[in-house]
Amino acid sequence: MSAMECMVGYVVGIDLGGTKIATGIADSTGALISRFTVPTKAFAGHEVVVRQIIETIYQVIHDAKVNTDEVKAIGIGSPGPLDTGTGVVLGAPNLGWHNVPLARLISEEVGIPVYLDNDANLAALGELRFGAGRGTKNMFYVTWSTGIGGGIIMNGQVYRGGWGSAGEVGHMIMVEGGPLCGCGKRGCLEALASGRAIARRAVEKVKEGARTLTLTLAGDDPAAITAAIVGKAALRGDRLAVELLEEAAHYLGVGLANVVALLDPEVVVIGGGVSQLKDMLFPIVIQTIRENAVKGVSERVRVAAVELGRDVGLIGAICLALDPPYHGQAFGNIRR
């Protein structure tokens, strides 16, 4: 990892998920010293989970043999939507949370500034500093997973937009009147190219009578079909599975071409579960971007897979703590 000497001391990063809380402590270069992971007791309510988070913070500080007052900042990656300005989790379906002032609750307890941001922004920040975006200042990160999210890096900083919700590439309309999206609109990129969309298309095809290894791998239960199972079938050569994945890759490519037209990034970094099929799907995504982005831009933009793997959320949270937003988004500083 490259040196980052913007501050002396230590930082803590936390990747808060519905199944686990991964917490790490790093020095001022971003190098991890110690880490600790616990299963999230999401069922027990937010007070219990906040207590778990605080315990992991004290645990990593203890394990690293550091004093609490040497820890300059804490970064948390949280499911959203969030209000990053006030550090409030507005809603997190997989945690059952609604309007939880997470930054304040933790900051009051541990006496350290707490910064909060969403998974996609932190993944973008992590990849910018330590992953596929190293050396660039203008980057677009896309999570190609059950849903589709995005993180924008402009001039070396996360761009959060007027109200903190920039980057929603998954809800750009690609096909007016197209398939219904979870957001209530039709024809969003997420409704055409996400893992959820891939699984839905496979179920549709099976119900139409298509024969596919996907169904066998799902135990002959259409309701059990997931994008991961479609991926397994495709890797074994199942033609329908390959077609569905290629269709999704094509839509993702067109969506990213539109992002490239608008943002002119130096690099587009693709992460998320579906992107693990990169040998099969990246050539299609890249070709579609080249064919559909603005001439002159489409040839020079680099398209790359994430490099940080499963730790991207934790490393992104550490990067947030190392280099918090200019305008002070820690609890206590209302951004607007």
Place this chain on the structure above:
Amino acid sequence: MSAMECMVGYVVGIDLGGTKIATGIADSTGALISRFTVPTKAFAGHEVVVRQIIETIYQVIHDAKVNTDEVKAIGIGSPGPLDTGTGVVLGAPNLGWHNVPLARLISEEVGIPVYLDNDANLAALGELRFGAGRGTKNMFYVTWSTGIGGGIIMNGQVYRGGWGSAGEVGHMIMVEGGPLCGCGKRGCLEALASGRAIARRAVEKVKEGARTLTLTLAGDDPAAITAAIVGKAALRGDRLAVELLEEAAHYLGVGLANVVALLDPEVVVIGGGVSQLKDMLFPIVIQTIRENAVKGVSERVRVAAVELGRDVGLIGAICLALDPPYHGQAFGNIRR
């Protein structure tokens, strides 16, 4: 105009167009002191036009009774594509220019730093400081004209992207396999919603036998149909003309909804010739944005018409000179 005390002295702004060169000198608050306009001798080649520009600079400096060494910077809005980093006009079809190092040619002659940017970025900057974007930091400006272009303001600065070509909203793909665009791709927003697209659709309808006042106003010559003529027919109640304009407004609204999803701007400012029909078309554009943008964002984003009118290019060029890019894009400073 509001006070801007980022520098003491004067600045010159130039709006370089295919038909005229509009040059103005302003004080450090951006208030115009003197202005001068000449017809562009585009036919005579770039050396003559550069000479014209230099003469207008000396003219406004003289008229304002200012010393040349009190002028701190010159901003130029130029047709493009441009390399804003080196100040080179890469190509300008309506001027017949190819690789003209405009910033260097002028800077060497007058001894003042020269900054160059495209029309859309400067219009965005002008509207941000003195027009419909006042008080915001995150804005999207769209030119709805013969073509469709865009300018992005992020955190109060023009965002130019990795290679200076950010903002190309007109070349986002809206309908795959749709009508051919001037850029060579199909289904771009510009091919569906621009003035050129409106005129093309009217011609198609006329050739299919449609009866429309548009044709009469074009002297019964389909080849003479323009978007301005379609607009006139619509204002007189011609149903086909109204339909074609409403169709374009709808596509613009979907395109802007996608921009809003990605950038979460506080305000979208719409300028350009077609936008002059705002009483007829803005309600459709706004409703389409509200219906298609991400929930929560779509309701709060403000949509406004330009306020600066014909002077937007000149005022934008003055703003560029008042507050040049952080990373030094005047001639001599290669940006990357």
